[in-house]
Amino acid sequence: MATTPVPQIQFVTLAIGATAQRMGITATELFNRLKRHGLVKRLLFDCYDTLHSESIDGVVWNVQEALKNWEAKEGGEK
Numbered sequence: 001m002a003t004t005p006v007p008q009i010q011f012v013t014l015a016i017g018a019t020a021q022r023m024g025i026t027a028t029e030l031f032n033r034l035k036r037h038g039l040v041k042r043l044l045f046d047c048y049d050t051l052h053s054e055s056i057d058g059v060v061w062n063v064q065e066a067l068k069n070w071e072a073k074e075g076g077e078k
Helices: 006-023 027-036 039-045 056-073
Strands: none
Touching (some): 006 027, 006 039, 006 056, 027 039, 027 056, 039 056
16 A cells, blocks of 8 residues: 655645635635545645645645636536
8 A cells, every 4th residue: 555755745735724824715625625626636746746846835826726727617616
């Protein structure tokens, strides 16, 4: 069984927390919205090598844009 490295988990936690704070929502709400579109895995975990070298502002921007695009594509927040 493969395990996720701790630095990746810490990065994802930081990214969700910082993005939620910027959006004025709870981290739980953001996590659920990201998870609904598969973005926790596809964006935060799968793109870790690229994203973790960006500034936190860059990561927050990427998360917000991805979520905005997926929610628009699928008819908004549910």
